[in-house]
Amino acid sequence: MTHLSQSFFSRASRIPFLGLGLSVDVYSPNLLDLVRILNGRQLSFGYLEIFQAHPHALRTIRTQMPGIPMAYHAEGLWFTQPGWAESEQAYSRLAQIGQDLEVLDAWWVNQECATKEIAGRVFGTYVPPLFTLDSARLTAQQACEAQAKLDVCQWGAQGPPLLLLEVPPLTYFGIGDLSYPEFFARVAEGAPCGFVLDIGHVWTAYRYVDGCSDQAFEAYFETFLEGFPLDRVIQIHVAGLACHPSVKVEDGTGLGVGFEPWVDFHPAPIPQELLGALGQVLRDPRLRQLKGLALEVDNKDVSLICRELDWVRGVFGDHLERISQQHSGIEKRIMHESRSQMDATEEQSQVPLQEELAHQYLEYLSLLTGKNTETITERMALSTKVNEGLQVYATQYLPQEILSWGGDISEMFPLSCDALKHQGVKLERFVEFWFGNPGSGSEMAYDFFSMKIQRFVEFIYAVLPEEASVVDREADILREGYRQSCQDVRLSEEVV
Template sequence: MPNGTPQAEFYRRLAGIATHGLGLSVDVYQPDLRSLLAALRGRQVPPGYLEVFRATPAALAAVRTEAACPLAYHGEGLWLTQPEALDDRLFRDAVREVAGHLDILQAAWLNHECATKHMAGYSFGTYLPPVYTEASATVVAENASFIQAGLDRWCRPADGGAPLLLLEMPPLTCFVAGTLPIPAFFRLVAERTACGLVLDIGHLWTVYRYSGAAQRFSLAQFVDDFLDEFPLERVVEMHVAGLAVHSSTTDRSAGAASGCLPPWIDAHAAPIPAVLFDMLDQVLGHPRLGSLKGLALEVDTKPMDLIVEEYETFTRRYAGIFRTPTTKPAVSSVCETSSPGPSSGEARRELGRAYERYAHIAAGHAEPEGREWTGPAAWTQDLEMYRTGYLPYEILHWGGDLEAMFPESCRQLAARGVPQAAFVGFWFRAPRPLTRTYDFFLLKIERFVEFVRDRAPELEAAAMREAEELRRAYDLANEPVFTDDCEGP
């Protein structure tokens, strides 16, 4: 590290980041961003900043022109939990691409989930958290350092300081695997690299719900204990988003396995339950929260009227939190260790084998076994709910409903006795390395054409026609987002 320890280097970088205040984490396309900003100005609650989700350079440039506030960036596709990342050309290319996006926005930070959607050749539609082990923490730290070095090299910000990489603690969706408690994992990452962190309050609730903690502690006690071990001094941004029962969950009252709590998961389109603001108040009162620069509602895909209503209430409740200067904790109150040596090739290969097991277990091809799946830091009581409900729904409906995407092909397959559900088994039939930047929608198009070719080759030409129409529509939808008549794409 240039200044000795990862902690000292983090504070050096943090000193160049202005306080952003209260803001919104938004998708470029949905809801219409220009209309949303106009509605917020009309209610006299313009956002202090926007954190923009990954989009095309042209769309990001349009946002930069339109927005009259600082911008941050929520990246996608940098699978930094994965042990093969540093040898992967796509990973290196993605780092360079995101540096260009950060330059367009002149963003102070890059936020990326400490999670993946692709492991051991298997692709998923939504994030899966890392396996929480010491070896995994070491690999995440090394991959994060590689990304930060890339931003230092390729970004050309106007103020001269490269954007800071922030890792976001991901949600749990039904299960967790590992040998370390989640806050201890992030403490190890922070000891080994100079990244900042994003703490999502809804994600924290899902850790309570799907880690088994709800069976042992009250929510308030859990949050206290979690924060005592989590590297809170590294938290630069916090998020608050909605929670909701997933569409695949048929038993809406399910919850006996986790303290009778509802089976909520992270859901940005859903209303924010009051319990998350109670948790946020608890976090904001913690004495080690000394690096906070931004607090945002995540609102991508949420109805505009609900965004405006929630953000107005949010600003009334938290308008004063950035008026009191935050202070850096004393060095003695945080762990100041030097970064250890790099992980060995064998350690990365062993972690790769762990992720291969992870993919097979998540897909239902193997039962959970081994220390990271059966030890006290693991929780698999709700794994079956993920494998039989959430995951099939994801492949068939999330990011594009299969029947809506390929109506003629699906009708013809059904006439031949081939159910849509068979596509899930085909999807996970064998590992498939990525050949381009991860995009679940385009991946679903490609895989479905292959499925048709496999099950009913006489329908391949029709499926390919529908696929080309989908790709053309997708390209049009990714054009710049603002038009003179304020209509969305």
């Protein structure tokens, strides 16, 4: 057993089995209301994985829910990006996340193995990594450095939270010469991190890259499990999938044949295909370090949450109970094996060429934004299916993300948008402006809504400076309302 593997198992052995839980947003649905309803219906859950929120909100949650085990879903740790670990952004974000983890007394910190920032350009939803060997090595290297920085913080008796990387969703495409599971096998070789196996995200890899055309998802998932480092899986996620309402995939194209063009969409019901796959992985004997199964329920209707939690508990409760009973014996055996089999010297992973990888990510950015695509796609030898997926992403998905997702610009800035229309300036120019130059960026927590406010103010200053006072007033109102809503969780009494 390698030093890195032994380090992982040592950390994982400290985490108790938490069972069936929920991965939640603090604000939508209101966490207090949700827990009250679940308790009222006697729908028990083992833990909550809390998505990044304002520090005041996190303190309130922990104070009001002292008896609930918690984990943390962080944001802004862009391990896939060259040079990220050495940036000021990395230090400030890790420091804030360390404080959040301490407040929640979290057992682990989960970060999507993806990014929302490339070369200073910000995205609203996750952009998958380049699935290449150098990219996997860089991700592992920067994950190691992040875990080391978290380790030096002051923790309680349970020790430093374990860093987990979550397999990312693919939104119509994926690029690279490594398969989806092989990429994470390479990451596991270079970092002592655990993994979050999101079954819906695996479905998107099946749909847009690795499978779909000639096999059912069940068969693909079986092959996926054979290549994925299941012994590193700490948590499983299951969530909804749905077609994007603003995206049209043409019939007859590589993306429009045979299967629905679903994307990751948590408000939607969990598809039966994912529940079948959940049964597959829970029966796999290599799943020896699982600590929790979470339904991702942010922005989902509470009645649907209740039905799905009750159903999953009824169908898979026996599987989880069996895993729970096996845990203590497995942990003792693994720790004994790790002491006897540990390599005499720590393996030295190869350091990726960051300059070359940085150049590749700049080309990737051009593909994502629809620039210089013909030259780059020819050099990268991208398949027709990947090219079609990139076209859908760049021309349909990405513009609506900037203009509508996480806050509709026309509703956020009605007066400024009216002024643009009066002057004949199309709102779509804001998308060009957004990706035309790097934004000012955030050195603290990643916050897309705040970035939208800042970038639109900059846009008006650039194209319609006579409306600067108008956009400033609208921005001030938005910022104040947002600040209050982020802090005002309204948890008025203990719910446990």
